[in-house]
Amino acid sequence: MDRPNNPELRPGDAYVQSFARGLEVIRSFNAQSPRQTLSDVAARTGLTRAGARRILLTLQTLGYVESDGKLFALTPRILDLGFAYLSSMPMWNVAEPLMEALVEEVKESCSAAVLEGTDIVYVLRVSTRTIMRNSLGIGSRLPAYCTSMGRMLLAGLSDEEAMALLRASKLDARTRYTLVEPEAILAKVQQARKQGWSLVNQELEEGLVSMAAPVLNRAGRMVAAINVSGQANRTTARQMQDAMLAPLRQAAQEISQRLAM
């Protein structure tokens, strides 16, 4: 869906700006900076100290930030915002048991992701108990161009939309196998669209092979992708495809069918 082209409300609008800055301040906290001073927040967001102070005190007044007077930290109330989205996805309840059955069958972790800008965002993850664990949690991001779920999700767009996203992406050669030419990546996206699945062999990181299949809603629109991945030093990509592609596609189809009910 499109961003609004609304004459009365533009990104430069003071109201939009102040709200955007508030959300920016929330996003400035992370694993490297779980607790920040006023100056830290100002530096990370590009706000003035006075502006950062006003937003931090606002967030504190609303209970989303706590402070000992010097250091500020987010409170768990923040989860009410993300969770509102997660709990509003019908996929959530439908997909989890089917993904668990898939993990049981193929003995590899399974994730679900959606497209957000040029990234994929993980919305569900079922891990196996093997030592080589995928540590990507819900809400974490990876670029779409070099991931199997990303290419599958790009296949749900038109060629023009997919190409626009690829051109807006930072196309890094993450490994010696990574495709970095938009045209070459688009060819893989078209192939994924045609065959109904996607396989990425060590383009995100050395040794990692991943396959993805689409989840469609009632209207036939792609709403998510699910994947399984494995280590190329344990099994070749070909062996993985033979063993896991059919169960993966079957699980994705079942999730889609239940979403359509």
Add this chain to the structure above:
Amino acid sequence: MDRPNNPELRPGDAYVQSFARGLEVIRSFNAQSPRQTLSDVAARTGLTRAGARRILLTLQTLGYVESDGKLFALTPRILDLGFAYLSSMPMWNVAEPLMEALVEEVKESCSAAVLEGTDIVYVLRVSTRTIMRNSLGIGSRLPAYCTSMGRMLLAGLSDEEAMALLRASKLDARTRYTLVEPEAILAKVQQARKQGWSLVNQELEEGLVSMAAPVLNRAGRMVAAINVSGQANRTTARQMQDAMLAPLRQAAQEISQRLAM
């Protein structure tokens, strides 16, 4: 930590109000109302239609909401906000492998939660593959007064603070076993503090038994609780305590020790 008592910034302040309303609109989307019209949002938040429209368009301009012109829905970008909080918890990476090992050992699901007002909020969950699954996802809430993690977390406060939270809670008799007198619940909280663990037997729902143990930070302050739970119709509370309490407390201590490193 306390809410600020700041003469220049009060809950009635126009800036704080408008930001609060924006977050309220985000929270108005949920599993029952994943897609809302302007009128739905206005009705659920108590805003005027003009006010709701302004906020929805702001959120759409910022990419947090999408619309087909009539219905509005949240986008996955919202997950960045919750992820900012989760990834800023040092506990996140340390706890998961230890909780997985615990699930492997006791064959029951394990969760971690923190206190937020009178509720506990789930921040991590490792489920088993049994049919009787706990469907509480990350970010979901339960009341503190009748849950094992809630009572454990209340034990990390002073008696005065715990009592104030209990008096602010809606104490419902959810089952015939639920304690609803603040004094009786406080006695259980004191017992949990003294023994270093908490057990709640069918006070949240019939058949559900849960045990919790505390996770402490470097300074010895309780930052979270972890629990395991089981079904009383499969095993009695006493049998569960015998089988699972020692591994649960061991896991909580190991998480605390690693947090202190």
